[in-house]
Amino acid sequence: AQRVTQPEKLLSVFKGAPVELKCNYSYSGSPELFWYVQYSRQRLQLLLRHISRESIKGFTADLNKGETSFHLKKPFAQEEDSAMYYCALSEVLTGGGNKLTFGTGTQLKVEL
């Protein structure tokens, strides 16, 4: 069965410091991975997906199949990055559509 692990419930960093939110996955097929973010009092929204190889709000994430990891990184944390971050793995459903398996989330707190 597929599984997503985010080992840290809370990560606290100072503004300007580098950020790395850890995510490890377990999946037998070719994984499609995402990072979702939930800012305070806002809805869960897509931050980035590995197939796009994009940088959003300064965040990047590289899929490492050897280590089965998809860590989220940002070189310099900003106060507005404080939020809950969820790593998720997508699986195609038999009848169509996609099912996401989420990690338990990491609360990022950026302190001044």
Added chain:
Amino acid sequence: NAGVMQNPRHLVRRRGQEARLRCSPMKGHSHVYWYRQLPEEGLKFMVYLQKENIIDESGMPKERFSAEFPKEGPSILRIQQVVRGDSAAYFCASSLSSWATNEKLFFGSGTQLSVL
């Protein structure tokens, strides 16, 4: 476009009562997903529906839970005879199609169900 709308935001029920959670997808979206988040856990897939059809309900508990997405109106997640363990945040998400590679999934704000 107001996005995915869920109501109510908070729902309190006593054990044994029924809970009905509603989800109106984004305009033009005909694909709806329901997820449940228990305390201290990640969101877990429950069911995937298209208009008038349940496509995949592999994440739904076998008893007491049902979902529908009628031709007209919102999608409904129904929980009969609620128990304390049903207390959770229930999220709905919608997409324009069956979520091709570049398609986005849009989430609602969730309904927090509390069972007394």
